[in-house]
Amino acid sequence: MSATRLPAALAPWAGALSALSPELALALGPLVRSLDQLVGAREPVTDGPGEPDGTGGIGRSGRPEQLLPAEWLLAEEHPDEFLRRFVDRELLYLAPEFRSTVARGRTVALVDAGPSQAGAGRLVQLAALLVLHRRAAARGSGLLVGVLGDPPGRWLSGEPADLLPSWLAARRPAEPTAEQAREATADLDAADRVWLLTSPRLADGLPGLLPGLPPGPLPGTARGLPPGPAPAAGGPSGTPRVLATEVARWGPAGATHVTVRLDRTEVELPLPAADIAVRALRGAEFRRNGPALVPAPAGAVGPPGRAMPVFTTDAPVLLTRGRREGTLLATDVRLTEHKHAAVTRTKTHHLNGQVIAAGRTGRRLFALHLHRGRVLRYVSGRQLGGDTEFAVDPAFLGLDTTVAQALASRPVLPLLRSGDDLLVPVAGRWRRIAPDGAVTDDGPVGRRTEGPRGFERCREPRLFERTPQPETLPARHLVHAGGTAAWSEDGRTWTVWTRLGDERRLSFRENAQVVGLVHDRREPVLITWSPDSRMVRAIRYDGVRTLSRFSGGTAPPAVHPAQPLIASEFPPGRVVVGDATTGRIHHVIGSTE
Numbered sequence: 001m002s003a004t005r006l007p008a009a010l011a012p013w014a015g016a017l018s019a020l021s022p023e024l025a026l027a028l029g030p031l032v033r034s035l036d037q038l039v040g041a042r043e044p045v046t047d048g049p050g051e052p053d054g055t056g057g058i059g060r061s062g063r064p065e066q067l068l069p070a071e072w073l074l075a076e077e078h079p080d081e082f083l084r085r086f087v088d089r090e091l092l093y094l095a096p097e098f099r100s101t102v103a104r105g106r107t108v109a110l111v112d113a114g115p116s117q118a119g120a121g122r123l124v125q126l127a128a129l130l131v132l133h134r135r136a137a138a139r140g141s142g143l144l145v146g147v148l149g150d151p152p153g154r155w156l157s158g159e160p161a162d163l164l165p166s167w168l169a170a171r172r173p174a175e176p177t178a179e180q181a182r183e184a185t186a187d188l189d190a191a192d193r194v195w196l197l198t199s200p201r202l203a204d205g206l207p208g209l210l211p212g213l214p215p216g217p218l219p220g221t222a223r224g225l226p227p228g229p230a231p232a233a234g235g236p237s238g239t240p241r242v243l244a245t246e247v248a249r250w251g252p253a254g255a256t257h258v259t260v261r262l263d264r265t266e267v268e269l270p271l272p273a274a275d276i277a278v279r280a281l282r283g284a285e286f287r288r289n290g291p292a293l294v295p296a297p298a299g300a301v302g303p304p305g306r307a308m309p310v311f312t313t314d315a316p317v318l319l320t321r322g323r324r325e326g327t328l329l330a331t332d333v334r335l336t337e338h339k340h341a342a343v344t345r346t347k348t349h350h351l352n353g354q355v356i357a358a359g360r361t362g363r364r365l366f367a368l369h370l371h372r373g374r375v376l377r378y379v380s381g382r383q384l385g386g387d388t389e390f391a392v393d394p395a396f397l398g399l400d401t402t403v404a405q406a407l408a409s410r411p412v413l414p415l416l417r418s419g420d421d422l423l424v425p426v427a428g429r430w431r432r433i434a435p436d437g438a439v440t441d442d443g444p445v446g447r448r449t450e451g452p453r454g455f456e457r458c459r460e461p462r463l464f465e466r467t468p469q470p471e472t473l474p475a476r477h478l479v480h481a482g483g484t485a486a487w488s489e490d491g492r493t494w495t496v497w498t499r500l501g502d503e504r505r506l507s508f509r510e511n512a513q514v515v516g517l518v519h520d521r522r523e524p525v526l527i528t529w530s531p532d533s534r535m536v537r538a539i540r541y542d543g544v545r546t547l548s549r550f551s552g553g554t555a556p557p558a559v560h561p562a563q564p565l566i567a568s569e570f571p572p573g574r575v576v577v578g579d580a581t582t583g584r585i586h587h588v589i590g591s592t593e
C-alpha cells in the first residue's frame with residue numbers, strides 16, 4: 001500500500017486526515033474509528049429525512065416514477081440510447097426534497113488543556129476533534145473549539161489543517177475548574193451540540209453545574225462500577241456530552257492504552273506508538289500544503305487508469321492523464337463568439353515516466369516527468385535556446401517518495417513559464433527551474449508577496465489581471481478569474497468584485513466547495529462541487545443552476561480560469577467538456593492510451 005493511500009476502513013476520513021502526515025494518519029486510524037463508533041451511538045450524523053416537501057432539484061438516481069418526462073420520451077423514440085444512458089447513469093430524476101423541523105445547531109468542543117491531559121489525553125482529543133469535525137461537516141454545520149479557562153466567546157475554527165495547530169498550541173499551566181466549564185457553556189445556543197473533552201477528575205465535578213447533567217457523579221464513571229446502558233441515540237441538543245480520558249496501561253516507552261468514558265459507557269482504546277505519538281504532540285506531523293490523502297480503490301493495482309482533467313494555464317487546453325504511465329493528452333478546446341466549442345483535436349504525448357507537471361504557453365507544451373530517479377523536461381514544439389534537456393534531482397524540487405507517489409493519483413501540476421525559467425508548485429512551495437536545471441525556491445504557494453504598487457499580489461497559477469482590492473488579501477477563501485475576485489470568510493457567503501468595478505454578494509447553504517469562477521456575459525458565476533452529493537452547481541446572484549451532466553464524479557471538476565469551460569470525469573476514464581454557465585456538453589474525451 002502506498003504511503004499516502006488509506007485503507008478502505010479510513011476512507012470516510014480521507015479529507016480530515018490529509019491535515020496529518022501519512023504515518024500519523026495510519027497510526028491514529030484505530031483510535032479515530034473507535035471514537036466515531038462511540039460518538040455515533042449517541043449522536044447520528046442525520047436526524048432522518050424529515051417530511052416530504054416536493055422536489056428539490058435533479059439527480060442521477062431515483063425510482064422509475066421520478067424520471068423526467070423527457071427521459072420517458074427518449075425510451076419510446078430511442079430505446080437503445082435510453083438503455084445506454086441507464087447503464088452509464090446519465091438518466092435524470094427529480095430529486096425529492098424533505099423539510100426537517102430539527103434545529104440545526106453548531107458542534108462545539110470544549111477542551112481541557114491542563115497538565116492532566118498532556119500526552120495521552122491530547123492524543124484522544126486529536127482523534128475526537130477529527131471525528132467531530134467530519135460529523136459537523138456532514139450535518140452542514142461547523143465545529144467550534146474552545147479552551148477551558150479562556151474568556152467566553154473565544155473560539156478556534158476552520159478546516160483541520162488550520163484548526164489543529166492552534167489547538168495544539170493552546171496548553172494551559174493550570175487545571176480548569178467546573179466553574180470555568182459552566183461559564184463556557186452559559187452563552188451557547190440551545191440547539192448547539194456541546195462536547196467536553198477532559199479528565200475524570202473534572203468530569204466527576206460537573207454534574208449539577210452544567211445544564212442537562214443530573215447532580216452527583218456521572219453514572220458508571222466511578223472507578224470499579226460496570227458501565228451502564230447507553231442513553232437513547234441522539235440526545236437533546238444543548239446537553240453537554242462529557243468525554244473523559246485517563247491512562248489505562250503503560251509500557252516501557254510510555255502509555256499504550258487509555259480508558260475513554262462517555263455517559264455510561266467505558267472502553268479501553270490503544271494509542272499510537274510512542275515515537276509517532278511524541279512527534280504528533282510536538283506538531284511535527286501536522287501539514288498544511290501536502291498532497292491530499294485518498295482512499296485506496298478496491299482491488300487497485302499500480303497507478304489508477306484515470307484521466308483527472310485540469311486546466312493548468314489560461315490557454316484553452318485541457319490536460320488529462322492517459323491510462324498508461326507517461327501518457328499525457330492535450331485537448332485544444334476553443335470557444336467561438338457564440339460560446340460554442342470548436343475542438344481541433346486531442347494530441348497524445350508519450351513521456352518516459354510519470355508526468356508531474358505540464359502547461360501550454362503559446363504553441364509549446366512544457367512538461368516535467370520522472371524517469372529513473374531524475375526529473376526531465378519535455379517540450380513539444382519549437383525548442384528553446386540552451387540545453388534541450390536537463391536532469392534535476394527530485395529532492396531539489398521537494399519530491400520525496402511520498403509526494404511523488406501522491407502526484408501519480410492527482411491531476412498534473414501547473415507548469416508556468418517565466419522568461420526562460422519554469423515555475424512549478426510542489427509541496428506548498430514554488431520551485432524555479434533555470435534552463436541549465438538549477439532549482440531555486442520562489443516563495444510559498446497561495447501566499448502573497450509584495451507587488452510593484454505597494455499591494456500584495458497572489459503567486460498562484462492564475463494571476464490577477466489587475467491589482468486586487470486590499471479586502472481580498474486576508475480572506476480565508478479566495479478565487480479569481482482574470483480581473484474578477486471572490487472572497488469569503490466562511491466558504492458560503494461570498495463577496496465578488498468584478499473586473500468592471502461592480503460588487504456582488506453570492507451565497508449558498510449546501511456543504512460544498514467553490515472550485516471556480518466564470519462569467520455569464522458580465523455576471524460572475526461561482527462553480528461549486530459537493531463531496532457528499534457529488535453535484536456541481538452554478539451559483540448566481542439571481543438563482544442556482546445544477547449542472548447535472550457534470551455531476552457524479554468522485555473528484556471536483558476542472559474549471560478554466562478565463563473562459564466559461566468546465567470538464568468533469570464521469571465515469572472514470574471518460575471526460576466531458578462543456579459550458580460552465582449553461583451545462584451544455586461540447587466534447588467527450590475518452591482514451592485507451
